[in-house]
Amino acid sequence: MVLADAGAGLRNETGIAVVLGILKQRFGESFQTGEAFRAQHTHTTTYIPGQLPDGVAFPETAGEISEIVRICSEHRVPIIPFGAGTSLEGHLNAPNGGISVDTSRMNRILKVNTEDLDCVVEPGVTREELNTYLRDTGLFFPIDPGANASIGGMASTRASGTNAVRYGTMRENVLALTVVTADGKEIHTGTRARKSSAGYDLTRLFVGSEGTLGIITSIALRLYGIPQKITAGVCPFPSIDNAVNAVIMTIQMGLPVARIELLDTAMVRGVNAYGGLDYPEMPLLFLEFHGTDAFAEEQAVTFGEIATEFDAGEFLWASEPEERNRLWKARHNAYFAGMAMRPGCTNITTDVCVPISRLTECIHETHRDIEESGLLAPIAGHVGDGNFHTMVMIDPNDPEEVRQGEAFVARLNERALSMEGTCTGEHGVGQGKQTSLRTEAGESLDVMRAIKRVLDPDNIMNPGKIFSI
Template identity: 65%
Template sequence: MAVKDVKPGVRNDEGIAAVLGILKQAFGERFQTGQSFREQHAHTATYLPSQLPDGVVFVESSDDVKTVVKACAEYRVPVIPFGTGSSLEGQVNAPSGGISIDFSRMNRVLSVSPADLDVTVEPGITREELNRELRDTGLFFPIDPGANASIGGMVATRASGTNAVRYGTMKDNVLSLTVVTADGEEIRTARRAKKSSAGYDLTRLFVGSEGTLGVITSVTLRLQGIPEKIGGGVCAFPTLQAACDAVIMTIQMGIPVARIELLDDVQIRACNAYSGLSYPEKPTLFLEFHGTEETVALQSAQFSEIAAECGGDEFRWTANAEERTKLWKARHDAYWASRALAPNLDGLSTDVCVPISRLAECVAETQADIAREGLLAPIVGHAGDGNFHVLVLFDGKDAASVAKVEAFTQRLNARALAMDGTCTGEHGIGQGKMAFLEEELGGALALMRSIKKGLDPRNIFNPGKILRPLEGELPQA
């Protein structure tokens, strides 16, 4: 995060005016330019300043998307896809104005193939809506970022979540996409086969591209069978190192844990207060196992032995659905629980990811940094894949407080990179982490710029995200 990198872009006022007229005529009431609509489509879940689009189109079909893209391409006006607005690095901001494409009305399930364990959906459907639609099939979609994000947004940011340790991230669960490209035409990146060696892997290219290469209009996803039995539990540890050692041993022993989440003592205190829990205020693991009644019991027993060996408290686990729901609702409410610790302050949610062998070291050094700076910053992590989040609470109106937070996040990202980690495990780059991406990948960014220029020569797709803008790029009018 670096506020100095987040600047208003060069506006193509003449082109924007032309596109506003075209879209008003084409979409009528489905095209809005009112201040409230524009503000709703530029809010960010960070303290990066909102940068409003000039208009919002509520699309209902891929033909609508093509109409918008063709008009914007002709007049070189930015296009910013919008799902639910839950992204954390300013991905929905419009630094040089332009048109926000709202996908909330493209939220249909197009086809389900239970025999092939896949589903094709429109990008505006949320993960919770999708799983409700799938319930009667005995299948579910396992990727669950904390927010009820749209599937299109999850693809765009290469999202993951608490189940990633067992089921992978979005890149592992997207089979195919349809995408509207810079010429306003729709392409399909792959077929439904579970594997292919046919040509470039365009699907993976668009997964994680944050709307900068094209606009996603449908997604084909892998599905999983709903487990026969699910068990979950919680275990506190005397130290962060002990908790991380338990995670490493669990992974190394091949125990197929579905979720293994790390919460530090500050985060546990926040969850206790917000969710009405009474867990010891110590480093704690939340776990979940999927399988049959016998395998869930076995896996829980195996973890109990590991926890005891690492000095942990008794592993309290249950297969009761109501108790498990309470446990994981508390975990998914961790953001709001943390904000409730200091409701008058602003919050910055940031994430890094390191090899799990370095997780304890990275989190411990981060905690020491927090203590030195006198910050209030709970930590929660997807311990099974080395990804953790820090929610820093601060006064966004105080320049000294903002500067302290910026310096902290710079050190956090440098620490992760020094451990051969990444500046973001799942939040994406957006506007907030462009400088850190340069540090992480160096010369590879030149190749990324070439790909961007080749697929989006007029720089209309979500400009000012991922790659730091070069002079004259916002937009090329």
């Protein structure tokens, strides 16, 4: 099984031994070296094999993170930040050992500024915890990557998800950060002001850096008012062409749809079998509309008229929470439904993003590739912004299947790049997509490496991720 080049240097046995002793003495039970703890803090979400850290630290303050980083820096020992463990491209692996820094105990909501529609949280707060806390304020945080990810991890991978078509990604919704850099110093980037022309935009530099430049210790986020009304709908189409063309017209007409998701026929079959559902086995769009009572309903009616132009089947929509949840059940269960389609196997869950005008073509060519290669690979997508995911089901113990799966993902990435898209819309690069990033970034990869060398000269911050040094 092939991984991208580690780019992490040689394992520092002497330094690791010294750091393990220091951290155990300093943090006691808040530092663990047992194999079970270490295995829980490596990559387990997809087929990429796990590479265990040598120890796991559970800091509770930014000061403790600074202390851990200074100790590791002094002895040149790698540091791998850990949030909720939901990343998909090997971000949590320790290719040459080191210390996993688990931020889950840093889960305090530090400040909510209702008048300014923003808040400040520690990195271990999950998106569900934040929205539960915010519920009584009338505000919510809209970024929903599917998993109950930590806010720190979402910032590190520049996550997005189902709501991105209306509310944007983490890039647009992080106002400011505090970050511990590779020398143990805590720096502040950005302010709570909604715009600034002051200096380099360091906040955007750290958002999406996948822990390779520092460890995030607090995040200031944009918030939004909870919509007065939310309506949801499900609409079948006779083909991918018709479904995506309906999406394109919806976006071009400026209809402010909050979510617009696609399941292809294979995925629909899977979610029907998994959830005991009876959706038509054809491409489906799942939609959600936010606004006032009148405006949310108007959006749904307008989309229904658009769908009719593209030969859609019956458009089912609902506004009561129970009915909305029932309609969305298929989309929410897509990952588990995919896994159930081939019991005992694992998957390569991958994503690409293309300009929406090329989305139909990209999905068509991907379907053709799936058919010719004989793979089981259902598709689900955040089609409102040209992003789709493919679950490639493989037997991890069959080298030929693994090779075929990796080759398919490589072709998918090349296809997206040839259409002026990107090799990853929201999963990140990690270990799994370094080769494709080299093609996508070209000479700008040298600029990324230069920034890395300045901020992390000893290459201790999540080494072996994004690119090799």
